Amino acid sequence: MNSFPNQTSTPQEVRELFRTGEIVRPTTGLCDNYLQANLVILPEKLAFNFLLFCQRNPKPCPVLDVTDVGSSEPKIVAPGADLRTDLPLYRIFKNGELVEEVTDLLNYWQDDFVAFLLGCSFSFEAPMIAANLPVRHIEEGRNVPMYITNIPCEPAENFAGNLVVSMRPLTPIQAIQAVEITSKFSNAHGAPIHFGSPETIGISDINQPDFGDTVSINDDEVPVFWACGVTPQVAIRNSGVEFAITHSPGHMFITDIKAN
Amino acid sequence: MNSFPNQTSTPQEVRELFRTGEIVRPTTGLCDNYLQANLVILPEKLAFNFLLFCQRNPKPCPVLDVTDVGSSEPKIVAPGADLRTDLPLYRIFKNGELVEEVTDLLNYWQDDFVAFLLGCSFSFEAPMIAANLPVRHIEEGRNVPMYITNIPCEPAENFAGNLVVSMRPLTPIQAIQAVEITSKFSNAHGAPIHFGSPETIGISDINQPDFGDTVSINDDEVPVFWACGVTPQVAIRNSGVEFAITHSPGHMFITDIKAN
Numbered sequence: 001m002n003s004f005p006n007q008t009s010t011p012q013e014v015r016e017l018f019r020t021g022e023i024v025r026p027t028t029g030l031c032d033n034y035l036q037a038n039l040v041i042l043p044e045k046l047a048f049n050f051l052l053f054c055q056r057n058p059k060p061c062p063v064l065d066v067t068d069v070g071s072s073e074p075k076i077v078a079p080g081a082d083l084r085t086d087l088p089l090y091r092i093f094k095n096g097e098l099v100e101e102v103t104d105l106l107n108y109w110q111d112d113f114v115a116f117l118l119g120c121s122f123s124f125e126a127p128m129i130a131a132n133l134p135v136r137h138i139e140e141g142r143n144v145p146m147y148i149t150n151i152p153c154e155p156a157e158n159f160a161g162n163l164v165v166s167m168r169p170l171t172p173i174q175a176i177q178a179v180e181i182t183s184k185f186s187n188a189h190g191a192p193i194h195f196g197s198p199e200t201i202g203i204s205d206i207n208q209p210d211f212g213d214t215v216s217i218n219d220d221e222v223p224v225f226w227a228c229g230v231t232p233q234v235a236i237r238n239s240g241v242e243f244a245i246t247h248s249p250g251h252m253f254i255t256d257i258k259a260n
Numbered sequence: 261m262n263s264f265p266n267q268t269s270t271p272q273e274v275r276e277l278f279r280t281g282e283i284v285r286p287t288t289g290l291c292d293n294y295l296q297a298n299l300v301i302l303p304e305k306l307a308f309n310f311l312l313f314c315q316r317n318p319k320p321c322p323v324l325d326v327t328d329v330g331s332s333e334p335k336i337v338a339p340g341a342d343l344r345t346d347l348p349l350y351r352i353f354k355n356g357e358l359v360e361e362v363t364d365l366l367n368y369w370q371d372d373f374v375a376f377l378l379g380c381s382f383s384f385e386a387p388m389i390a391a392n393l394p395v396r397h398i399e400e401g402r403n404v405p406m407y408i409t410n411i412p413c414e415p416a417e418n419f420a421g422n423l424v425v426s427m428r429p430l431t432p433i434q435a436i437q438a439v440e441i442t443s444k445f446s447n448a449h450g451a452p453i454h455f456g457s458p459e460t461i462g463i464s465d466i467n468q469p470d471f472g473d474t475v476s477i478n479d480d481e482v483p484v485f486w487a488c489g490v491t492p493q494v495a496i497r498n499s500g501v502e503f504a505i506t507h508s509p510g511h512m513f514i515t516d517i518k519a520n
Contacts, residue, residue: 048308051315055323056336063315068417076316157328 007032007126011078011254015086021103024088026143026212026250028135032126035188035259036252037064037077037117038229039087040236041105041245044069047114053156053235054118060153060163060231062119062187064255070111077255083115084108089248091233096240101248108245118229120252121166123188123259127181133174136215143250144168145209146228150202151193153231158239164210165193165201165225169217175224182226188259195224211249267292267386271338271514275346281363284348286403286472286510288395292386295448295519296512297324297337297377298489299347300496301365301505304329307374313416313495314378320413320423320491322379322447324515330371337515343375344368349508351493356500361508368505378489380512381426383448383519387441393434396475403510404428405469406488410462411453413491418499424470425453425461425485429477435484442486448519455484471509 005014005023011034017023027036042050047069054061065076072083084105092100092108102108121144125135137144144166151163170178175195183191198206206223207214211230217223236244247253265274265283271294277283287296302310307329314321325336332343344365352360352368362368381404385395397404404426411423430438435455443451458466466483467474471490477483496504507513 044308048304048311051308051311052326055311055315055326066312066315 005030011256014254015081018088019082019085024103027088027252027254028122028125028144028250029138031254033259034123035064035077035255035257036120036122037255038120038232039083039245039247039253040116040118040232041083041113042241043110043243044112044114046241049157049159050116050232053153053159053232054116056154056156057231059189059193060227060229062189063116064119064187064257065117067115069114072109072115074115074117074253074255077117077257083253087247087251087253089251091246091248093236093241093244093246095242096237098237105245117253117255118232119188120229121189121226122252124182124185127259128178131177131181133170133178133181136169137213140215142213142215144212145215146211146230146249147198147203148210148234153235158241159232159235161231161234161238162202163193164228164231164234166228167206167209167223167225169215169221170224171220172222175222178224185259189227189229192224192226196222198223201225265290271516274514275341278348279342279345284363287348287512287514288382288385288404288510289398291514293519294383295324295337295515295517296380296382297515298380298492299343299350299505299507299513300376300378300492301343301373302501303370303503304372304374306501309417309419310376310492313413313419313492314376316414316416317491319449319453320487320489322449323376324379324447324517325377327375329374332369332375334375334377334513334515337377337517343513347507347511347513349511351506351508353496353501353504353506355502356497358497365505377513377515378492379448380489381449381486382512384442384445387519388438391437391441393430393438393441396429397473400475402473402475404472405475406471406490406509407458407463408470408494413495418501419492419495421491421494421498422462423453424488424491424494426488427466427469427483427485429475429481430484431480432482435482438484445519449487449489452484452486456482458483461485
């Protein structure tokens with residue numbers, strides 16, 4: 001945990017590392033107390049329906065910043081940063097299909113692009129750790145496990161799909177504390193949406209996440225599930241929109257905004 | 261206060277009265293505890309920038325519902341209602357100019373229209389009255405006074421302008437209670453943005469509101485100011501957009517949603 005970059009690194013330092021391509025890694029455990037963000041980039045003609053999808057589904061899609069058309073600078077959450085380079089890993093979608101993962105967007109950027117930054121649950125992991133709650137994927141050096149549920153989002157035209165959740169295993173008393181802590185982070189998905197039986201929300205095998213890595217669940221622990229900013233990636237896949245770019249799950253944009 | 265319609269009327273009853281054109285009046289004091297909403301209607305091509313304006317200015321513009329393109333039914337907050345007829349009074353804007361006030365939109369509706377409903381401070385007046393706080397414009401049978409301040413909103417392309425506020429006079433101890441009560445209504449502008457000196461926020465004469473009516477302020481009272489959903493009307497005027505429709509200030513859409 002003490003090698004660079006780590007939880008005490010500044011957002012500027014870490015974005016610089018990603019910009020020069022020196023490292024590619026999930027951003028969990030980096031820059032404690034700074035809001036991390038999911039990225040969605042779409043052509044302007046799709047921007048209204050996507051923003052409406054976010055407005056109708058604020059739990060998975062809390063909007064932190066939307067760039068001006070054609071600009072890659074997130075002026076509200078990180079003035080001077082560049083969304084084309086400052087994330088570790090990106091996904092390119094064509095006609096709803098994932099076609100490529102890339103470490104920058106310099107060859108892909110277009111004048112009609114609008115970029116959306118949505119809050120991420122990594123933002124409340126430092127406060128959880130500060131309260132002596134375990135964050136298993138950080139303990140085990142992995143990406144957080146994420147699952148597609150059977151809970152439908154409210155659609156907006158062609159953007160539609162089921163809620164994606166992230167999972168952290170906790171004992172019941174820890175889960176109660178985690179509800180208290182995370183409910184204060186409404187711009188980072190807030191309180192959990194479920195705990196216990198994964199089948200209830202349509203997860204058939206907790207050891208086979210749809211995104212990220214598996215983590216250990218101890219005998220005295222239950223899985224606790226939070227709404228996840230990968231939800232729009234599923235909606236983009238379902239929509240079949242001709243072109244979209246997102247961050248790669250777990251590989252977030254780190255903002256200059258303190259989470260609390 | 262006991263003539264029909266009044267504070268115990270249902271939203272359905274009152275919308276029916278407005279639909280048939282039987283009455284035209286401000287909606288303050290009607291249908292206690294139901295969320296009331298500001299209306300903005302724009303052609304689809306302007307919808308993204310307007311929704312972005314709301315996202316960037318959530319205090320004056322808390323989005324409650326956005327209709328599908330071409331539909332006048334607010335499916336989330338009042339299924340079955342019709343936004344073309346169910347408000348008492350509408351304003352038609354052409355090239356940013358107010359050109360007409362009408363009691364229905366049957367001759368104006370177009371297939372490319374998108375309607376936005378934004379929360380309104382009338383929603384927290386019943387809880388204020390229940391806590392024995394005075395709501396002066398209801399006591400005096402008037403529309404709430406509204407003022408254009410010198411506080412700039414965060415612009416979104418052509419939508420830009422200063423914050424509009426509504427005002428209710430209260431004693432300091434009542435103002436403190438009002439902060440406690442209204443801060444719970446984040447979808448109805450929430451806590452006040454200012455109290456006391458009107459000049460501080462650019463209001464030169466408290467007895468000359470920009471919208472609505474004047475109300476009495478007693479010697480032991482201070483004016484208390486809340487963000488107001490008329491703010492987008494100023495942004496529409498400034499934008500010079502070729503066509504827009506709004507409610508007439510104080511003449512709101514009454515939803516089926518309980519405010520608390």
